[in-house]
Amino acid sequence: MKENEVLVKVEHLSKKFCKDLKTSLWYGVKDLYSNVLGNTQPRNLRPKEFWAVKDINFELRRGECLGLIGHNGAGKSTLLKILNGLINPDEGKVTIKGRVGALIELGAGFNPILSGRENIYNNGAILGFTRKEIDTKVAAIIDFAELREFIDMPVQNYSSGMKVRLGFAVAAQLEPDVLLIDEVLAVGDLGFVLKCFKTIDTILPNTAIVFVSHSMPMVSRICSQIILLENGTTQFQGKEVGKAIDLYYNRFIQNETNVVFTDGSIILEDIRILNVVKNNSEIPQLAWGNDFEIYLKFKLNEVKNNIIFIIVIYDKEQREVAYIKYNEEQLTYNEFNKCIEFKVKHYRLELSKGVYSVDVSVNKLETKEPYLRVKGALNFQILNNYDIYPPFLLSSEFIDLTNENDKRYNL
Numbered sequence: 001m002k003e004n005e006v007l008v009k010v011e012h013l014s015k016k017f018c019k020d021l022k023t024s025l026w027y028g029v030k031d032l033y034s035n036v037l038g039n040t041q042p043r044n045l046r047p048k049e050f051w052a053v054k055d056i057n058f059e060l061r062r063g064e065c066l067g068l069i070g071h072n073g074a075g076k077s078t079l080l081k082i083l084n085g086l087i088n089p090d091e092g093k094v095t096i097k098g099r100v101g102a103l104i105e106l107g108a109g110f111n112p113i114l115s116g117r118e119n120i121y122n123n124g125a126i127l128g129f130t131r132k133e134i135d136t137k138v139a140a141i142i143d144f145a146e147l148r149e150f151i152d153m154p155v156q157n158y159s160s161g162m163k164v165r166l167g168f169a170v171a172a173q174l175e176p177d178v179l180l181i182d183e184v185l186a187v188g189d190l191g192f193v194l195k196c197f198k199t200i201d202t203i204l205p206n207t208a209i210v211f212v213s214h215s216m217p218m219v220s221r222i223c224s225q226i227i228l229l230e231n232g233t234t235q236f237q238g239k240e241v242g243k244a245i246d247l248y249y250n251r252f253i254q255n256e257t258n259v260v261f262t263d264g265s266i267i268l269e270d271i272r273i274l275n276v277v278k279n280n281s282e283i284p285q286l287a288w289g290n291d292f293e294i295y296l297k298f299k300l301n302e303v304k305n306n307i308i309f310i311i312v313i314y315d316k317e318q319r320e321v322a323y324i325k326y327n328e329e330q331l332t333y334n335e336f337n338k339c340i341e342f343k344v345k346h347y348r349l350e351l352s353k354g355v356y357s358v359d360v361s362v363n364k365l366e367t368k369e370p371y372l373r374v375k376g377a378l379n380f381q382i383l384n385n386y387d388i389y390p391p392f393l394l395s396s397e398f399i400d401l402t403n404e405n406d407k408r409y410n411l
């Protein structure tokens with residue numbers, strides 16, 4: 001086995017589909033006829049046809065993992081199916097060396113009326129293993145899939161999670177040279193997904209992996225290079241995984257503010273971030289580690305006492321990452337303008353690089369009953385040179401103790 005050898009080579013790969021089934025069938029008949037007549041010229045798009053994948057090029061070596069990312073309908077699954085030989089490209093070439101393991105569609109590759117055990121043998125045979133070779137691996141596959149009691153039951157009675165477990169166990173334990181994984185991992189429970197990642201770490205040095213996912217934490221965890229697809233074409237290709245993920249997220253930023261609840265007594269009139277680095281871009285930008293100051297102005301249609309203001313910061317995955325609360329006790333109510341305004345300051349914001357959104361709520365202090373809830377009241381971006389995935393990059397001090405013979409640290 002040669003290290004770093006190119007296992008997957010894709011050159012100018014394109015695939016077109018037709019939006020209408022009838023027209024598609026008609027084009028199919030016409031193409032077949034002209035192929036028989038020896039016409040192998042590439043054809044232009046005809047009415048109702050579109051490129052699902054257009055002019056894709058890459059090389060993948062043993063030990064590398066390529067992440068295919070992009071929004072719904074971008075062409076990721078189509079590309080993966082071409083790599084797996086399930087569909088033929090219209091243009092271009094795929095060269096694959098070695099055995100290909102694939103976990104593409106849920107239950108694809110399994111015969112539903114056969115048992116889990118029989119399917120393991122079928123899949124192994126398709127990958128080119130002999131019965132004896134599979135005999136040596138079958139126990140490990142069943143163990144990995146955690147399906148001991150169910151292994152002799154027909155696969156059609158398996159839950160979707162069980163199918164994914166069996167699929168991954170077969171694909172990974174048979175040690176393929178090339179492993180293709182589609183979104184299906186998302187179906188497994190957390191314990192199994194973590195186990196899959198551990199296995200991927202173990203087999204990756206000897207395998208080339210193509211991984212399709214909408215989960216950027218998973219992508220950043222295992223991929224060493226990325227292709228970002230949009231409408232079938234490459235928007236970004238390269239080893240800067242963080243940059244690719246930023247581009248992917250930037251396509252999601254919405255500037256829509258959404259009042260999800262109001263009893264009409266309080267209105268959010270203004271919200272702004274004060275110490276921005278740049279405000280000429282679409283989104284306020286802050287430098288990592290700077291103080292975070294938000295200015296807020298509310299219009300109160302009636303005087304209210306004992307209210308609490310809550311600010312929740314969400315990351316790009318829509319996970320809550322921070323919570324700020326403020327009781328109104330010290331605030332002055334402006335009788336003339338019927339408003340209150342204040343700024344909230346947090347020192348040294350150490351959220352890691354990326355895009356965040358802010359929700360604002362105003363509640364009754366004692367009962368927590370809401371007066372107002374605003375989703376996406378504000379978006380902002382933290383700038384930093386470091387691409388890290390955890391939500392915080394904590395500034396800290398490293399103290400060299402190598403030559404310290406000091407008992408103070410209780411080491």
Ligand SMILES: Nc1ncnc2c1ncn2[C@@H]1O[C@H](COP(=O)(O)OP(=O)(O)OP(=O)(O)O)[C@@H](O)[C@H]1O
Nearest residue numbers: 017018019052070071072073074075076077078079
């Ligand atoms: N057999 C088919 N016939 C016609 N159109 C198809 C066919 N398969 C896929 N498409 C279309 O091709 C485009 C690319 O689809 P594909 O499934 O590759 O996207 P994707 O990036 O995997 O999307 P998702 O993230 O939703 O899985 C879509 O517009 C889809 O509707």
